[in-house]
Amino acid sequence: MGTKRKICVITGSRAEYGLLYWLMKEIQSDPDLDLQVIVTGMHLSPEFGLTYKVIEKDGFVIHEKVDMLLSSDTAVGVTKSMGLATIGFADAFERLKPDLVVILGDRFEILAAAQAALVAQIPIAHIHGGELTEGAVDEAIRHSITKMSQLHFVSAETYRKRIIQLGEEPARVFNFGAPGLDNIHRLKLLNRQELEKVLQWTLGKTNFLITYHPVTLSKESPMKAINELFRALDHFPEAKIIFTKQNSDTSGRIIGQLIDEYVLRNQNRAAAYTSLGQLNYLSMVRQADVVIGNSSSGLIEVPALQKPTVNMGVRQRGRVRGESIIDCEESESQIATAIKKALSVDFQAMLSKVKSPYGEGGTSKQIKEVIKKTKLEDIVMKKFYDLENVKKD
Numbered sequence: 001m002g003t004k005r006k007i008c009v010i011t012g013s014r015a016e017y018g019l020l021y022w023l024m025k026e027i028q029s030d031p032d033l034d035l036q037v038i039v040t041g042m043h044l045s046p047e048f049g050l051t052y053k054v055i056e057k058d059g060f061v062i063h064e065k066v067d068m069l070l071s072s073d074t075a076v077g078v079t080k081s082m083g084l085a086t087i088g089f090a091d092a093f094e095r096l097k098p099d100l101v102v103i104l105g106d107r108f109e110i111l112a113a114a115q116a117a118l119v120a121q122i123p124i125a126h127i128h129g130g131e132l133t134e135g136a137v138d139e140a141i142r143h144s145i146t147k148m149s150q151l152h153f154v155s156a157e158t159y160r161k162r163i164i165q166l167g168e169e170p171a172r173v174f175n176f177g178a179p180g181l182d183n184i185h186r187l188k189l190l191n192r193q194e195l196e197k198v199l200q201w202t203l204g205k206t207n208f209l210i211t212y213h214p215v216t217l218s219k220e221s222p223m224k225a226i227n228e229l230f231r232a233l234d235h236f237p238e239a240k241i242i243f244t245k246q247n248s249d250t251s252g253r254i255i256g257q258l259i260d261e262y263v264l265r266n267q268n269r270a271a272a273y274t275s276l277g278q279l280n281y282l283s284m285v286r287q288a289d290v291v292i293g294n295s296s297s298g299l300i301e302v303p304a305l306q307k308p309t310v311n312m313g314v315r316q317r318g319r320v321r322g323e324s325i326i327d328c329e330e331s332e333s334q335i336a337t338a339i340k341k342a343l344s345v346d347f348q349a350m351l352s353k354v355k356s357p358y359g360e361g362g363t364s365k366q367i368k369e370v371i372k373k374t375k376l377e378d379i380v381m382k383k384f385y386d387l388e389n390v391k392k393d
Helices: 014-028 050-056 076-096 108-118 136-150 157-165 180-186 192-199 221-232 253-267 277-287 297-304 334-345 345-353 363-373
Strands: 004-012 033-040 064-066 100-104 124-126 151-154 174-175 208-211 240-244 271-275 290-291 309-311 327-328
Touching: 004 014, 014 033, 014 050, 014 100, 014 124, 014 180, 014 277, 014 363, 033 050, 033 076, 033 108, 050 100, 064 174, 076 108, 076 151, 100 108, 100 180, 108 136, 108 180, 124 136, 124 363, 151 157, 151 363, 157 174, 157 363, 174 363, 180 277, 180 297, 180 363, 192 277, 192 334, 208 221, 208 277, 221 253, 240 253, 253 363, 277 297, 290 297, 309 334, 334 345, 334 363
Parallel strands: 004 033, 004 100, 033 064, 100 124, 124 151, 151 174, 208 240, 208 290, 240 271, 290 309, 309 327
Antiparallel strands: none
16 A cells, blocks of 8 residues: 555544544554544643543544634634634644544534645545534534535434535445444443542432533523523432533533532532543443433433433434433423433333434444545545435435
8 A cells, every 4th residue: 555544633622532532543553544633622721621631641642732722712712713723723734744634523623624624635534424403503514514524424324314415425425323332332331439439429329410511503691591400400409410511612611610609509419520531421421310411422322321311402403312312491390300201210111222323333443444445536526416416326
């Protein structure tokens, strides 16, 4: 094969790195591939725990750090951060000269990376495209990245069809399921005692795990929803509550502040963590009686561990969901009712039959094989695949 193919993986947040981990390991251990790693976004922010250190501890070399997060979480601040990111990625790509860039998801720093790769004519492989999250600005970002990318790795058949509907060549859209499920199959999850030791926290008879992110397209302040959630949690005084902190989205900081205040008021039963990491997070899901909030993991990984999800509000509206998901509005009464349902004997009994609609794992290895074998010579020039001109896919 001659020179090794340089595959540049970009990560900007703890959650997305957890999903990319096994793919990075697959690329790293392949003798025909050369892994390049660029970290950006929250990984470089003291506020979010400087999680780039975790990547290094996991045995990866970081080739470039693109520092772009301004301390402001206003719309203007986020937009300016995107501008800085685009400049930073332009320089990083110029130095690293990758053959292919791998990105996952729909965060604003990933859009900046895609723009820089597009202009530099570096092919892009995009993971988790075609999904809907109608309550978040991520929706438009995700579909924009799809149009800039050459290879698409989706997590469900519905999403594969949607990407083809967006004009992408069917032969370049692959449904191997969600890479996050590889963590469930390949990580040895901690038992209750091991987890309590790591968290320095004693679990109770009933345990709630909560991740709530701002709904970026909502005109309403996230304060209203998070306060409704707190009031709903007060209906269950016996439950121990673990919060994982929000992303660096618009209005994210106010949510973090309110969570800290709630934990202070409820020190005997609530704790908050900036970054649990995949192993601790999934181990906590396994110990939880119900997972509450509006995170995508509630729809993707949690059902694979056969746990119920109370999914609040519109942030994940449009995503494929299994029968362990209980949707509710962001009101105290609806959230409390949904939690009661999740804890009910009948619902808990049904969970053993639940399967994730996002595949069975083994995703990362399949993605690696495609990015290794696909001819890249003329891949940047794309034709728009028109559904009307095609009798059948």
